[in-house]
Amino acid sequence: MNTLTAPVMALVAWSLAVWLWMYVQRLPAMSKAGLKPQDAAFPGSLNGLPAGARQAADNYNHLMEQPTIFYAAALAIQVGGHADGWAMHLAWAYVILRVLHSLVQASVNIVLLRFALFSLATFTLAVMVARELVVLFG
Template sequence: MNFLNEPNVLAPVLALILWSLVVWVWMYATRIPAMLKAKIPPQDARFPGSLDVLPDNVRQVADNYNHLFEQPTIFYALAVYTYLTAGVGPLTCGLAWAYVGLRVIHSLVQGTVNIVNLRFLVFAASTLVLIAWALIEACALLNR
């Protein structure tokens, strides 16, 4: 498969995986210094919510990292389904890249300004992309 000349639904999958790893680095680059500053021993972080005392700008990056393992699971499953059923085309690839772009924007909004209405708008747009893509695949299945 030539990734540059053919529609490729797996490249956006790799891109979102790489973005999730970037957010992981961002999370620990903010969390560890904040824990040191607050004098929180690592063992005290063993229970969910125990780091809620950290500043908002630290917590919101960690929250976003967790969000990258919630709805994107649908994206990953849909991309694999599309690939395995040979449903890959310019439209599905465009939708996959649109989803990744919207998730990156969502991460940047949540990790920086964290304006909930803006974050929700981006989240809703990414959800609509998944819905459209899933409906395209469902229609294709019904027409086979």
């Protein structure tokens, strides 16, 4: 049985792992910098933290952006009964590319590599959506 639930849940789980990674980096950095929790009241107020703490937080934010389109598309494809083998492969490819993007951003943070992974993931998502639009409106 083809189901897009597995890649959706894998990306949700990865997002939660990055959330944990963010706080493992951020809390000690805040403590070392002498910052109190209230000092983080406004966006950008923690920009003075070391790169590792900012990169993990930036990546967590990125996982709350474009993947929302993936979740909606994957679940729409599933509910529509169109979760075929291609949809499965594309969904897993998207998840893998987003995990790789996270690993790059939160570690070495090479912008051109991040951009390439982001672009490939976006293209993969676009193909998923285009395939479903053809099925729906074809």
